[in-house]
Amino acid sequence: MKSIFGMTLEEMQAEFSAQNLEKYRAKQVAEWLYKKFAKSFSDMTNLPKDLRAALGAKYRIEKPTLRTRLDSADGRTSKFLLVFPDGASVESVLMRQPYGNSICISTQAGCNMGCAFCASTLHGLARNLTAGEMLAEVLFIEEMLSKEGEKVDTMVLMGSGEPLMNYDNVVCFLRLLHEKYVLNMGYRNITLSTSGIVPAIDDLAEEGMPITLSISLHAPREELRTDLMPINRKYPLADVVAAGRRYAEKTGRRVTYEYILIRDLNDGEREARELAKLLKGQTASVNLIPVNPVPERGFERPTDESVASFCSILAHQRITATVRREMGSDIQAACGQLRSRHMSAEEKLQ
Known part of the structure; x- marks a missing residue:
């Protein structure tokens, strides 16, 4: 059975046309999937019952289930473990x-x-996600x-995984998200x-x-x-x-360089000056990130004074x-921490 969730309107139209179904049915299904959050074809009440049954026999609507939700004490950050x-x-x-609202x-x-500081790598790579996922x-x-009268406004692809190692699926996903029949999200x-x-x-x-490109540097010299x-x-x-310089020149978009600050490793005056020299003349900015400690990694946060000095x-x-x-520091909002904790707990039960 083929998954229909994640198909473009054109892909649905081609599928339906091959089955001698009216072209407009694809638009109806797309609206149910991407605008009305339908969980099954039986939800699609403006489709004939026999068509709903036929589609249900041929396609699956594959969505994740919520395993765990954590909310920060200030109510501003929510983290979801989806399976x-x-x-x-x-x-x-x-x-x-x-x-x-940013996601x-x-x-x-x-x-x-x-990466030595990251929890996402602790259990390795299971698989790529599809555009639909x-x-x-x-x-x-x-x-x-939507139940609160709000919506997603901006998005960062900064969770678990390397987006550019899943290039084709990521590009398909971004184009789909941009479509008017999905979220009509602007690339900017x-x-x-x-x-x-x-x-x-x-x-x-x-x-x-x-789109804005954010490149993880975390060190200003090769060996480090x-x-x-x-x-x-x-x-x-x-x-x-x-490559960052070429991206900025080609797109006209300022590149952001991420730099995780780790105490006594890359947060000194030497590293700050080397980083400034490395990026001189670029259409770029630097996002400094005091390390979010991962127990398995052993890195420590820099002092507030060293962060201010570096900046x-x-x-x-x-x-x-x-x-x-x-x-969200109180709910382990750094990418990979919740998933790693969940997987470690499951391993102990096996």
Whole structure:
């Protein structure tokens, strides 16, 4: 049985046409799936009963179920552990910001990038998510917000997984999300975070989607970045920054460089000056992120003084830098932590 959730309108029309069904039926089904959050064909009351039964026999509407929900004490951050029918689990986060509702979604179940500071890699990569599964993450939160008279305003692909290692599915998902019959989300309201998959960055620049690119650097020199991010062996720091420069030139969009600050490792004056030199002349900004400690990793947060000093050095070198506002620290909102805890608990039961 084929999954229909995640198909474009054109794909549905082609499917229905091959079955001698009227073309307008595809538009009706798409509206039920993506606007009215239908869970089954029986919900689609403006379709004849026999058609609903026929579609139900041929297609499945594959959505995840909620396993765990955590809400921060201030009520501004909610984290969801969603499980797909095959058992693959992902995390999605809702952040209620002053400028609207922002969500963070996962693009893979797990991750195999091996970054030393991240919980997402602790259990490795289970599999890629399909375009429909990523869309299901978004619509799960959109449906919840719609009951409050609100909606999803912005999105970051910054949860578990490396989006550019799931390139085709991610691009299909972004185009689908942009469609009027789905959420009509503007590309400029979307940020994609990558550890620096150079060829895919160049491909993304050619897609004609002016999304914001966020590149994880976390170190200003090759050897230190390799220690923190093994992918640096394949795509060295210098090549990653050059790809970021090309992306900015091609799209006209400012690139954001993420830099996790880890006490006594990459948060010193030397690193700040090296980072400023590395990014000089770029259409870029730096997002400084005090590390969210993961017990299995052993890294410590920098002091407030070292964070302020690092930011000040960048500013004096005319590098735009901000310190990420922390949200949801009391519910382990860093990507991968909830999923890892859930999987570890399941392993103990086996």
